[in-house]
Amino acid sequence: MNSENKEKMEAPRILKLDDDFSLIKRFIDGEEEIFDELVKRHKEKVRNIIYLTLNDRDSIDDIAQDVFITVYRSLKNFRFESQFTTWLYRITVNKCKDHLRRKSIRRIILPFKDTQEDPGYEISPESTNTKEIVQHAISKLPDKMRVPLVLKDIEGFSYQEIAETMQCEIGTVKSRIFRAREGLKKLLQPYEKELLK
């Protein structure tokens, strides 16, 4: 993506942010029905982040609902110090983390249910579809590496935005994305032929 295209993509986002602020102000002033507009604007992005983070289609809407309920309850305390989207995506990522944490606890309590899942870097050799291979490989990455990678490569976040969303340093984001790519390269090595098609 060259810088010219990048500018073209970012321009409407700034306008939207201003709009978000005015909607939030109206919501705080008691116009609660305006919350529908905020949901309408951001729900797809939130759902995508959840999907990319968890790679689990069944949980997307439940978590997204949870995210927006949290936003609804906390919006009156929004301090307008950061962009609304940064705040929203941080809540989204935290909800995903909570989900994963709960899932891992469940795995410890009920060890027989998810026995097929292997945290190693091997992928089923039967798979021939490029997207499936890539998705599967990404899902095998640890959360800390997978989330910044998908936010960067798929959602087009900047390192700064990822750092704010994940509440860590830019240097950490840079390092984790690199390590994610290293891991991904390793995972995809056996499928070089399929991927070169």
Add this chain to the structure above:
Amino acid sequence: MKTLRKDLELLSAYIDGELSLKEKEYLEKKISSSLELQKELADMKRLKELTSTGFDRVPEAPFFQVRLNAELNSAKPWFTKAKKWIPAVSITIITAALMITLKFYPDFIKDVIEEQKSTLAALYKENLQPLLFAADLTNEDIFNFAFKSELPLDKTDHHFLRLGYDPVGKEYFEIKKSPITVQENNLEKFVHALELNEKQREEMDSIISSYSDELLAQVLVNDNNTVAINPDLWNYQKAIAADILAFARSKNANIYNNIVPSPVKGNEFLQLARHVRDNKPSRESRYIFFTPDTIFTEVFEFDEKEFKKDILEMEKDLVEMNKNLTKMSFQMRFDTTFRKLEKDSVMSENFSIHIDADRFRVNIPKIVMPDIDMQFPDMDSLNAIIKDALKNVEIYVSKHSDKPVVKRNFKVEVHRKDSTGYESFNFDGNKIDSLIKQFFNNPDSLRKFNFDSFNLFDDSLFFNHNEELRKQMNELKEEMRRFREEMRNFQHDPPAKQDTGKPELKGIDI
């Protein structure tokens, strides 16, 4: 190896466009010279492409928002949910209550309106007083009212109440400063023309004055700008006229027929007279109220007895008050604040005042004096009088404080010799330095004034010098005293004689 790993990390950030200019230059230079890095760059770009296109967008969830709203509503406390229904519920309750009320009490709205109307009417009916009371009606006025349709309201300002009929025949009344001057002595002329004797005259007066009190209650006014008029006023006019004419006719029919114009002397008028006598206007009647807001008619009873009682009491109080009135005093307050003076254009605009350490000057504008042809007295002859007057005045100039450094608080006291009082003036010493300097540089000029008690050197400015001098003198005196004492001791207790081989010292007597 470590360097390569660091370069690979930079390469990852490079394809994301997240390197600083310096890092970018460094890396690009390195890439151009390293085949290994070039290969890594190509691999990383390919990997990024794979991840970027590796996921499809999640399909939209059509009922997401509906579900969310349901969730949010269930999460809200009941009073928050109920809040939006408050207006609708309130309107429904009010409507239902109104419907039930109207069902069992159909005249509810009418009664409410009537109640409001009566409240408003009560306000305007409050404290109504007869307008004609102050007019102090005479028999002549009532006679004129009967035949000329005009009643005087204020004889001084010539305000009249006039009854009339418009071209259509509708009755009207007007209160105006009448340009029409009612002919005086009409009653007298009428009585005279009828050739009534003294007794008959008294009867006539009695008939007319019997209407005086009744007329009072016909026009009422109050502080709320209400004018209430009894429409019976028109009937009263007819009744008075009919009564007078009937009496006149009964006393002297011949003259009556000669002096009364034909339209009113016939049977018609007699019928009217009978009618009026039989149906005197009722005292409790419907008044027409003219208010600033509206015009309405209401039954109103003016309590004439109560009113007269009040008037009598008031008159009694007034007489009592006049008896006790022994002293009358006026109290006037003047605003003498400086602000007031500032506003005075003469003071602020025409005079300018300059004050500094050396002078106090008031510039007086040029005053154009009118040409007055006047003989002024001989001013020299006044000198003797002024001199005599000054004999009773003493001026003291004294120090005001005993503090060692006093350059302030210069005080002048002017005493009267007869001890009836004195005037005192305080000045700021700093401001009058120049004045004092001039004053004391020329003491001779002061001596020509007869200031008996004036002590030239009793002033703080001189006092300082004296103090210093006195101190030095005292020190000198003390030195001398000690010296003298030592010398005396030396004489009384001579030291034991010792043969020192030196000549003996002799005491020096001072």
